[in-house]
Amino acid sequence: MTALLRAEHLFCTLPSSDGERVLFRDLSLQVESGEIVDLTGPSGSGKSSLLTALAQLNPHASGDLTLRGRPASAFTPQQWRTQVTYLPQQAILTGGTVAEAIRLPFTLAVRAGGSNGTEGAEDAYDGGRRRFLSLLRGADRHTADRLDDAAISRMLDALGCGDIELDRPPHDLSGGQAARVALARTLLTRPKLLLADEVDAGLDDDNAAKVAAIMTRAAREGMAVIRIRHRPPDGASSRTLVLSDGRLHGNDATHDSGSTDMQAAAHADGSRSGRTQGDETHPDGVHPDGSRAGTARPEEEA
Amino acid sequence: MNGGTYYPIDVWGLLAAMLMVVAAAAVSWRMRLGIGRTLLWSACRALLQLCAMGLIIGFVIRADNPWLVALLIVVMLGAGVQITLSRAKGVPRGMAGPVLLALVITMLLMLTLVAELIVRPTPWYSPQLVVPLTGMLLGNSVSALAVGLTRFFESMRERRDEVQMMLALGATTWEAARPSIVSSLRLGLLPTTASLASSGIVTIPGMMAGQVIAGGDPFDAAKYQFVILAAISALTLLADTIIMLLVYRRCFTDKDQYLIA
Numbered sequence: 085m086t087a088l089l090r091a092e093h094l095f096c097t098l099p100s101s102d103g104e105r106v107l108f109r110d111l112s113l114q115v116e117s118g119e120i121v122d123l124t125g126p127s128g129s130g131k132s133s134l135l136t137a138l139a140q141l142n143p144h145a146s147g148d149l150t151l152r153g154r155p156a157s158a159f160t161p162q163q164w165r166t167q168v169t170y171l172p173q174q175a176i177l178t179g180g181t182v183a184e185a186i187r188l189p190f191t192l193a194v195r196a197g198g199s200n201g202t203e204g205a206e207d208a209y210d211g212g213r214r215r216f217l218s219l220l221r222g223a224d225r226h227t228a229d230r231l232d233d234a235a236i237s238r239m240l241d242a243l244g245c246g247d248i249e250l251d252r253p254p255h256d257l258s259g260g261q262a263a264r265v266a267l268a269r270t271l272l273t274r275p276k277l278l279l280a281d282e283v284d285a286g287l288d289d290d291n292a293a294k295v296a297a298i299m300t301r302a303a304r305e306g307m308a309v310i311r312i313r314h315r316p317p318d319g320a321s322s323r324t325l326v327l328s329d330g331r332l333h334g335n336d337a338t339h340d341s342g343s344t345d346m347q348a349a350a351h352a353d354g355s356r357s358g359r360t361q362g363d364e365t366h367p368d369g370v371h372p373d374g375s376r377a378g379t380a381r382p383e384e385e386a
Numbered sequence: 387m388n389g390g391t392y393y394p395i396d397v398w399g400l401l402a403a404m405l406m407v408v409a410a411a412a413v414s415w416r417m418r419l420g421i422g423r424t425l426l427w428s429a430c431r432a433l434l435q436l437c438a439m440g441l442i443i444g445f446v447i448r449a450d451n452p453w454l455v456a457l458l459i460v461v462m463l464g465a466g467v468q469i470t471l472s473r474a475k476g477v478p479r480g481m482a483g484p485v486l487l488a489l490v491i492t493m494l495l496m497l498t499l500v501a502e503l504i505v506r507p508t509p510w511y512s513p514q515l516v517v518p519l520t521g522m523l524l525g526n527s528v529s530a531l532a533v534g535l536t537r538f539f540e541s542m543r544e545r546r547d548e549v550q551m552m553l554a555l556g557a558t559t560w561e562a563a564r565p566s567i568v569s570s571l572r573l574g575l576l577p578t579t580a581s582l583a584s585s586g587i588v589t590i591p592g593m594m595a596g597q598v599i600a601g602g603d604p605f606d607a608a609k610y611q612f613v614i615l616a617a618i619s620a621l622t623l624l625a626d627t628i629i630m631l632l633v634y635r636r637c638f639t640d641k642d643q644y645l646i647a
Contacts, residue, residue: 194556
C-alpha cells in the first residue's frame, strides 16, 4: 500500500550572514489519508520550513516527495500544490469581499476548465473532488471566477463559518473570522494534504475549537492534515511529531488500522514525547487510501 | 525652416542662465535646503552634455553617413541602459540585458513607424530626424523603465506573504506576480499619460516649443508634437511591458518558489 505522502531525505539549509545554517537534514515522514498529525517543537526549529518544503514552496529545501507513489517531478509545481496545500499562519484575504477572497483559488489557471490537475491519477477522491468543483461552478463551467454566492454560503455554514457575511470587506473581519475564512478557502479546493501552519495561534479558545472541528470534519472525509500547534493537545490528532535540533521525533498513537505504514518518522528514536490521545476522535472506517472520500461532502450536510 | 526669424543665443546668454542657477543655489544654501550642491553640479553637467550633444549631432548631420548615425544611436542606447540601472533601486543584478532589449525593440519600432512610415525623410537615415527622435523616446522609456523596475521589485517584496499564499493555492508565477506587474506598469506610465493629456493646455511641449522658436509653422509643429507624444506613450508602455515579461520570473526559482535575490 502506498502512503498518501511520503517524504524522504528532506534537507533545509538557510543562507545566513556567516555561510549557511542547516535547519534540518535527512528527515523522513509519511502521512496517510484521513489522519491529523500535530507538528510541534521549539520555535525556530524549522516547523514552517518543513511544511513549506512539503508543499514545494521552500526554495532552501530539497528532498524526495511522492504523492500516492507518484514522484513530485511528475507534477507541475502548481498541480502538486493543489494536492499538498500549505496554509500560512497569517490569513491573507485579497479582494473587496469575503466571497471574492474565497473565489481566488478558482480564478487560477490550474483549476480552469474543470481539470484539477492530477493528470489521470483517478481515484474516488478525485472523482468526488471534480463533482465538488463542478457543483461549485454551477451551470456554466467557465464561471470559475463567478461562483454562486449561495453555494459559498452553504459551504461556510457547513464549515462552521455561518456567522461570516460574504459581502463584508475582508479587513473588517476579526482575527478568528479571517483565520476561518482562509481555512475555508483552502478546504474548498479539496487538497489531499493540508499543511496548516499555526492556524489557531492568536485565536481565543472558542475560535481555536471551531478551527479544530473544521479540520476534524475534513479529515473524516479523507483529507490528511499536518498541523503546527503551540496549544495543548485538543484530541483531534492521531499522533504528534516533534521537530527539534534538526531531528524529527515521532509519536505513533495507538492506531486501529494500517499501523505499519503509519510509522511516524524514520528517525523515531524512542523519545516519544507529547503523546496525544487520537483514538477516540480519529474517524473510524477511513481507509488509508482515502477511498471513502467524497461520501460525505459538506454541502450535503448543509 | 520657412519664413520665421531665428534668434541665436550667445555665450553671455549661457552665462546669464548659469547665474540664475547659481542664485537659486545660493538661496538654497541660505535656507539650508541641502540641494544647492546637487543643483549646481547637475546644471554644469547638463550644460556640458547638451553642448557636446549639439556639437556631435551637428557633426553627424554634416557627415551624412548612416554608419555614424548608427554608432551615435548605439552610444545613446548604452547610456540609456546605464542610467536606467543607476536610477532603479532595489533591483537584482543582471538587468542590463533585459533593459537593453526593451530599449532596442521600442527604438526600432519608433524609427520604423514614426521616421520611415509617417515622416519619410530623405535620406532615410536623416540624422536631423532620427537622432532627436531616438533621444526623445529614450528619455521617456528610461524613466519609465527605472520607475517600473523599482516599483515591481518593491511591490513583490511588500506582497511576499500574499505571493506565498497564492503560490500555495496553485497560482502560477505569472498569476502571483500579476498585481505587482500591473501596479508598476501604471506607475511607470503615469508621467507619460499626464503629459499627453496636459500638452497644449498648460504646457507647450519641448519639441513644439523648439520648432516654434526656430521659426517653424506652429501648426506643423503641433502635428509633429502629437505624432511624437502618441508614439512615445504607446512605446513607453510597450517597453515597460517587455521589461516586466523579461524580469518577473527573477522573483521565483525554477520550481516556481518565491525568492528574491
